[in-house]
Amino acid sequence: MTLFIRPTSKDIQVPIPPPGEGVLPEEGAEVEKSTYWLRRLRDGDVVKATPKKQAKPVTADASERKE
Secondary structure (H helix, E strand, C coil): CEEEEEECCCCCCCECCCCCCCECCCCCEEEECCHHHHHHHHHCCEEECCCCCCCCEECCCHHHCCC
């Protein structure tokens, strides 16, 4: 199951947990529902959002990415 989330403000950089890399994009991303992201929601670091266009999922496996 996935969630589309974004940081609550431009000032917050939310790390993507390993083995991901970088931070959650300002425009948001689709992520796998996990305890990490549920904690970020609870703590107010991220909010559930609706994608403005088709979002690329943030995957734990970098080999799945097509760039």
